Amino acid sequence: MFDKVLIANRGEIACRVALTCRRLGIRTVAVYSEADAHARHVDLCDEAWLIGPAPARESYLRGGRIIDVALHSGAQAIHPGYGFLSENAGFARACEEAGIVFIGPPAAAIEAMGSKSAAKAIMADAGVPLVPGYHGADQEESRLAAAADEIGYPVLIKASAGGGGKGMRRVDRPEDFARELAAARREASASFGDDRVLVEKYLLHPRHIEVQVFADGVGNAVHLFERDCSVQRRHQKVLEEAPAPGMTEARRNEMGQAAVRAAQAIGYVGAGTVEFIAEPDGRFYFMEMNTRLQVEHPVTEMITGEDLVEWQLRVAAGAPLPREQSALELQGHAFEARIYAEDPDNDFLPATGRIRHLRTPETGSDVRIDTGVREGDEVSVHYDPMIAKLVVWGDDRSAALRRLRHALTDFEVVGPTTNTAFLKALAAHPAFAAGEVETGFIEQHRDTLIPEREPASDRVLALACLAEFLRIDEEAADRAARSGDPYSPWHHTTGWVLNDDNHHTLHFRDDGRDVAVTAHYRPGHYLLELPGGETRARGTLGREDRIQADLDGVRLTASVVRDGPHLTILCDGHVHELVCHDPLTVGMEDEVREGSLTAPMPGTVISVTIAEGDTVTEGQALMVLEAMKMEYTIKATTDGVIEHVNFAEGEQVTEGAELLAIRAED
Numbered sequence: 317m318f319d320k321v322l323i324a325n326r327g328e329i330a331c332r333v334a335l336t337c338r339r340l341g342i343r344t345v346a347v348y349s350e351a352d353a354h355a356r357h358v359d360l361c362d363e364a365w366l367i368g369p370a371p372a373r374e375s376y377l378r379g380g381r382i383i384d385v386a387l388h389s390g391a392q393a394i395h396p397g398y399g400f401l402s403e404n405a406g407f408a409r410a411c412e413e414a415g416i417v418f419i420g421p422p423a424a425a426i427e428a429m430g431s432k433s434a435a436k437a438i439m440a441d442a443g444v445p446l447v448p449g450y451h452g453a454d455q456e457e458s459r460l461a462a463a464a465d466e467i468g469y470p471v472l473i474k475a476s477a478g479g480g481g482k483g484m485r486r487v488d489r490p491e492d493f494a495r496e497l498a499a500a501r502r503e504a505s506a507s508f509g510d511d512r513v514l515v516e517k518y519l520l521h522p523r524h525i526e527v528q529v530f531a532d533g534v535g536n537a538v539h540l541f542e543r544d545c546s547v548q549r550r551h552q553k554v555l556e557e558a559p560a561p562g563m564t565e566a567r568r569n570e571m572g573q574a575a576v577r578a579a580q581a582i583g584y585v586g587a588g589t590v591e592f593i594a595e596p597d598g599r600f601y602f603m604e605m606n607t608r609l610q611v612e613h614p615v616t617e618m619i620t621g622e623d624l625v626e627w628q629l630r631v632a633a634g635a636p637l638p639r640e641q642s643a644l645e646l647q648g649h650a651f652e653a654r655i656y657a658e659d660p661d662n663d664f665l666p667a668t669g670r671i672r673h674l675r676t677p678e679t680g681s682d683v684r685i686d687t688g689v690r691e692g693d694e695v696s697v698h699y700d701p702m703i704a705k706l707v708v709w710g711d712d713r714s715a716a717l718r719r720l721r722h723a724l725t726d727f728e729v730v731g732p733t734t735n736t737a738f739l740k741a742l743a744a745h746p747a748f749a750a751g752e753v754e755t756g757f758i759e760q761h762r763d764t765l766i767p768e769r770e771p772a773s774d775r776v777l778a779l780a781c782l783a784e785f786l787r788i789d790e791e792a793a794d795r796a797a798r799s800g801d802p803y804s805p806w807h808h809t810t811g812w813v814l815n816d817d818n819h820h821t822l823h824f825r826d827d828g829r830d831v832a833v834t835a836h837y838r839p840g841h842y843l844l845e846l847p848g849g850e851t852r853a854r855g856t857l858g859r860e861d862r863i864q865a866d867l868d869g870v871r872l873t874a875s876v877v878r879d880g881p882h883l884t885i886l887c888d889g890h891v892h893e894l895v896c897h898d899p900l901t902v903g904m905e906d907e908v909r910e911g912s913l914t915a916p917m918p919g920t921v922i923s924v925t926i927a928e929g930d931t932v933t934e935g936q937a938l939m940v941l942e943a944m945k946m947e948y949t950i951k952a953t954t955d956g957v958i959e960h961v962n963f964a965e966g967e968q969v970t971e972g973a974e975l976l977a978i979r980a981e982d
């Protein structure tokens with residue numbers, strides 16, 4: 317076994333590989349880009365080497381530089397993770413030439429699977445079932461059209477060099493064939509620099525079922541059962557599970573054996589995945605083989621109890637597979653949900669920004685979280701926006717699914733928009749619960765999967781008010797304790813209300829609506845006038861944005877995350893954002909210097925309407941900030957003269973930064 321391994325990746329997979337290495341007593345070398353200097357994978361490894369600027373092609377894709385780091389750090393092997401260099405035959409070969417073990421298959425096996433039509437030919441020879449179709453070398457239009465007639469419409473034209481759905485055209489009628497062929501060729505040549513195509517029978521409602529295989533360098537190969545990854549969006553997997561719903565033991569053996577034959581046909585070594593497309597009746601056909609450890613490998617680990625990274629390390633070090641086929645047992649059911657920084661309301665566009673709050677469900681033998689980020693980290697444009705993989709196990713599918721729904725409810729992210737509500741809707745969908753998974757699932761159920769935004773409930777408003785008042789009280793108490801005169805009546809911790817009848821109104825903006833909640837201070841509680849009636853509220857603030865509340869005798873815990881005037885309330889798996897416009901609460905935390913205006917939240921200065929020396933009047937607009945897609949106008953707090961302006965248009969400001977100062981006019 318190796319003593320030291322370099323991990324040529326970042327994020328959750330680099331962390332996941334590092335943890336297995338640590339368990340096995342293998343020292344780890346991380347590589348990182350300038351953007352990842354404070355990343356979790358850097359901290360988890362024993363040493364970390366800077367390899368370049370943020371863009372992947374200048375850092376994580378620089379094979380030569382990474383091999384140099386391996387040589388200089390004394391690492392004997394490189395684990396490529398997935399993505400980046402993991403399926404780069406040239407890199408695998410360069411490792412070998414440098415005397416470093418590439419923890420993956422031989423370069424020739426990567427190459428053999430790189431071309432779809434070549435891979436299909438190998439698989440046909442090995443007796444692996446293929447979708448009825450034409451994968452030949454003759455690319456004449458007449459030959460391809462004849463093949464389509466023979467196969468029967470609808471057919472699918474695919475790029476031979478392709479993958480991931482690029483250059484795929486469905487053709488329903490013979491008269492459309494020539495036009496679609498020309499389009500497929502253009503796409504194939506633009507995407508892959510190769511305009512060759514193949515023609516297949518178009519399968520309606522297919523499922524994506526893949527088989528995990530493993531081979532060693534001494535002639536053994538096994539499969540570790542299947543995963544169903546049918547629930548996808550534009551070829552991006554969203555939810556994966558093992559085993560596949562409805563799979564029979566006989567079909568499992570048949571698919572497993574076909575996958576093992578596929579691996580053996582190309583002299584495979586290490587972890588691989590053979591993807592099949594399956595028809596509703598269970599018939600299955602080879603699609604492609606992925607020559608790496610896949611993102612969704614944890615569901616296989618959960619149902620087999622094996623650590624696939626440990627298997628990879630052992631096999632790469634020359635050892636035989638840890639288990640024979642007969643010793644592998646499938647137990648229970650597992651799901652993986654991928655939590656992404658993306659916006660389901662905005663066509664799932666990747667979202668970026670700082671993770672202000674991250675609270676994850678309790679983990680253990682049945683709930684696992686693989687992640688590369690921590691609270692405070694930035695999700696940048698440079699890398700995949702996956703925040704975490706949530707993996708759960710249960711005795712059977714419904715037990716596992718219940719656990720998934722529960723764990724998703726407890727998964728809180730504030731900062732970049734995420735797909736957690738979408739994942740929850742999927743996990744709660746009756747058709748999903750019934751195991752009716754197929755590749756068109758999300759499209760088919762689109763309307764019921766993207767929840768409508770609802771107005772803040774009374775419970776949410778009550779939590780927001782309670783959190784604000786408790787915070788103000790705490791800050792008053794802090795100030796009192798810090799001051800030289802802690803008993804001064806001005807520091808009364810419960811005296812936030814100085815008006816006559818002890819009430820105060822908070823104004824919230826809730827997705828375009830204004831909601832006002834008046835709170836009356838009563839001994840031991842607040843009496844809140846909520847839209848739906850009065851509520852007695854009391855509670856305490858905990859650490860990490862937690863609040864314990866008692867609302868009319870109902871006890872509950874929630875998270876309330878504050879970012880300047882923005883409040884995010886996370887309760888019962890619902891996330892609600894409110895903006896609190898209240899002169900009493902905003903900016904109470906610090907004794908603000910008279911005439912000094914500070915940024916209420918981090919953002920960008922989008923305009924500055926005054927200059928130093930200008931005379932301004934109270935209420936005059938001075939500067940506009942933009943944060944989280946909202947604009948804030950900074951207004952003069954007093955009549956006076958602008959003493960200095962600290963930021964110009966286009967500059968970034970951090971929360972609390974002094975924007976400008978006004979010398980008050982007496």
Ligand code: MV4
Nearest residue numbers: 447472479480481516517518519522524548755
């Ligand atoms: C197909 C198909 C229907 N019929 N081939 C999409 C990506 C590529 N790896 C293969 N894909 C498909 N091939 C035939 N003959 C439907 C798809 C397909 C798909 C396959 C697996 C998972 C998700 C998918 C989503 C859309 C289309």
